[in-house]
Amino acid sequence: xxxxxxxxxxxxxxxxxxxxxxxxxxxxxxxxxxxxxxxxxxxxxxxxxxxxxxxxxxxxxxxxxxxxxxxxxxxxxxxxxxxxxxxxxxxxxxxxxxxxxxxxxxxxxxxxxxxxxxxxxxxxxxxxxxxxxxxxxxxxxxxxxxxxxxxxxxxxxxxxxxxxxxxxxxxxxxxxxxxxxxxxxxxxxxxxxxxxxxxxxxxxxxxxxxxxxxxxxxxxxxxxxxxxxxxxxxxxxxxxxxxxxxxxxxxxxxxxxxxxxxxxxxxxxxxxxxxxxxxxxxxxxxxxxxxxxxxxxxxxxxxxxxxxxxxxxxxxxxxxxxxxxxxxxxxxxxxxxxxxxxxxxxxxxxxxxxxxxxxxxxxxxxxxxxxxxxxxxxxxx
Numbered sequence: 001x002x003x004x005x006x007x008x009x010x011x012x013x014x015x016x017x018x019x020x021x022x023x024x025x026x027x028x029x030x031x032x033x034x035x036x037x038x039x040x041x042x043x044x045x046x047x048x049x050x051x052x053x054x055x056x057x058x059x060x061x062x063x064x065x066x067x068x069x070x071x072x073x074x075x076x077x078x079x080x081x082x083x084x085x086x087x088x089x090x091x092x093x094x095x096x097x098x099x100x101x102x103x104x105x106x107x108x109x110x111x112x113x114x115x116x117x118x119x120x121x122x123x124x125x126x127x128x129x130x131x132x133x134x135x136x137x138x139x140x141x142x143x144x145x146x147x148x149x150x151x152x153x154x155x156x157x158x159x160x161x162x163x164x165x166x167x168x169x170x171x172x173x174x175x176x177x178x179x180x181x182x183x184x185x186x187x188x189x190x191x192x193x194x195x196x197x198x199x200x201x202x203x204x205x206x207x208x209x210x211x212x213x214x215x216x217x218x219x220x221x222x223x224x225x226x227x228x229x230x231x232x233x234x235x236x237x238x239x240x241x242x243x244x245x246x247x248x249x250x251x252x253x254x255x256x257x258x259x260x261x262x263x264x265x266x267x268x269x270x271x272x273x274x275x276x277x278x279x280x281x282x283x284x285x286x287x288x289x290x291x292x293x294x295x296x297x298x299x300x301x302x303x304x305x306x307x308x309x310x311x312x313x314x315x316x317x318x319x320x321x322x323x324x325x326x327x328x329x330x331x332x333x334x335x336x337x338x339x340x341x342x343x344x345x346x347x348x349x350x351x352x353x354x355x356x357x358x359x360x361x362x363x364x365x366x367x368x369x370x371x372x373x374x375x376x377x378x379x380x381x
Contacts, residue, residue, distance in 0.1 A: 006347045007320045008138050008166055008293040010188040010195055011337035013246075014253065017192060021246040028239050038233035040244050043251030047168065047191075047259065048183055048201040050175035055225045057198040058240040061165035061186025064198035066094050067220035068161050068182050071210045072130050075099040079130045080121055080158070082113050082144070085137035086323045087163060095132070098215055103128065109140050109326060110295070112288045115148040122156055129209070130159040135167035135183075139323045141286040141295030141332060143171055150179030159206050165189060168199075169254060170292035170336040172263045181206040187243060190292060192250050192337040197243040202226075265380065266291040269335035269344050272374035276348045279370035280355060280362045285330045292336035297329065302358050304328035310357065315350040341375045 005012045026033050041054040048054070057063050069091070073079055077100050081092045084107035095102040103125065107113050113133070122128055131153055136143050146162060153160040159181040164173060168183070169190035175183050180203070187197035202210070202222070210222055219237065228236040254262060273294040274284060285295035298304035304321060305328045311317040322330040333351075335344055348367045356364060 001316045004317045004343065004346060004350075006334050006339065006343065007318050008189065008332055008334040008336065009186075011190075011192060011334060011339065013192055013194060014249070014338045017246045017249045020249045021194075021242040023245065026241055028235060028241050033241065033244070034233050036244055036248060037229070037235065037239070040247050040251065041229075041233065043248065043255070044199055044201070047251070047254060048175045048185075048199075049173065049177070049259070050183075050201050052175065052201045052203045053207070053226065053230045055200040055202065055222060055229060056235070056239065056244070057200070057220070057225075058196065058235075058238070058243070059198045060195060061163075061184060061188075061198045062090065063220060064184035064186070064200045065090060065163060065165075067217075067222055068184050068200060069094045069100070069132075070098055070215050070217045070220055071213050071222040072159065072161070072182075072206070073098060073100040074214045076101050078103060078125060078128045079132060080105060080118070080125070080128050082107065082118070082131070082133040084111060084113065084140065084142065084144075085109055085134070086139035087165070088132075088134050088137055091132040091163070110142060110285050110287055112142050112144055113149075115145055115152055118149060119152045122152070122158060126157070128156075128158050130161050130181075132161045133163070135162050135164040135173055136171050136290040136292055138166040138293070138332075139326075141284075141290055141293050142288045143167070143290035144288075146173070146180065147178045154179040159203075159209060161206075166336070167290065167292055169259075169262065170266045171290055172267075175201055187247070190336045191247070192253070193243060193246050196240055197247065261380070263291070266335060268374060268378045269339070269341065270294060271378070272341075272344050272371040273333055273335055273348070275374055276344075276367040276371040277351075279366040280352065281360070285326070293332050293334045295330050295332045298331060299360065302355065302360050304331065307331060307354055307358060310354045311350055315353060317347050317350040319347065341379045341381070345371050345375070
């Protein structure tokens with residue numbers, strides 16, 4: 001059976017990227033490879049839409065998240081953490097592990113924060129050092145109002161720190177224009193690479209805070225990365241050679257299409273997927289749906305856990321279910337990275353077959369037709 005990877009991470013890796021990563025190993029301290037690292041850092045600036053320094057880590061995206069806490073917050077420092085999903089909660093878990101003093105703004109899963117509420121909290125707590133949030137919350141499929149938050153936070157002493165692990169290179173995002181101070185990302189989602197690489201873009205405002213940081217750290221000491229990686233394109237440790245080589249191919253792909261064109265393409269895929277599930281009589285879970293995945297409520301009469309299992313084991317489509325209290329209650333279908341129009345049409349066809357098998361009443365073909373309608377009118381092949 002042919003497998004179709006339609007989960008919100010890991011996502012499919014293009015064939016030319018895989019072949020590049022399979023080339024013979026080279027030493028990570030050779031002049032040729034060091035030049036490749038520099039080129040990759042420059043390319044990432046285009047993807048982040050920033051002129052800020054770029055850091056590259058051999059880790060999962062969570063490693064970059066940990067660094068964005070450990071290098072900013074000292075013990076007992078205050079930080080505002082917007083929690084509206086499992087990965088937003090991870091910011092808090094990391095902050096607590098470093099003995100900081102997080103202030104939580106809890107938002108219902110599927111909802112987004114009110115920027116005016118953030119402004120009020122910052123006014124009441126001028127000693128807040130950073131605000132941590134998501135670009136897109138992977139567990140719920142929402143997109144956060146980063147531009148609006150940046151307008152509020154830029155005139156304070158606080159930093160705006162954004163987890164764009166699932167959103168980068170898929171969801172519209174402009175780090176510099178939107179006044180983001182630190183943005184972290186991972187390789188295995190919109191960047192179309194295997195898991196194992198993480199990235200952080202860091203503003204001058206953030207570096208001034210990092211320079212005074214007293215929190216103990218070693219592997220994720222960002223000052224070492226600034227000196228070695230930013231200064232001479234040499235990884236302070238042993239970098240992932242294969243990821244850097246693959247990343248260069250991905251950067252070429254993204255530049256060839258153009259980041260603005262990519263944003264528009266994923267908007268079309270998102271609209272196609274959302275219209276398709278609505279045509280099947282299903283409701284969206286996210287109140288502010290993102291462009292990189294679609295989260296869908298599963299009716300009580302349908303076994304959500306069985307649905308994802310049948311999709312994977314019988315029809316070859318790997319999608320994601322819900323997490324924590326929405327486990328079995330939602331599904332999540334990705335349309336990011338190396339996922340294109342006919343991938344979306346195919347996964348909707350598979351979803352229809354499984355829903356029919358599980359007894360859901362709908363008109364067969366309605367979802368596929370709705371997706372085709374959007375794609376035929378708006379998708380640029």
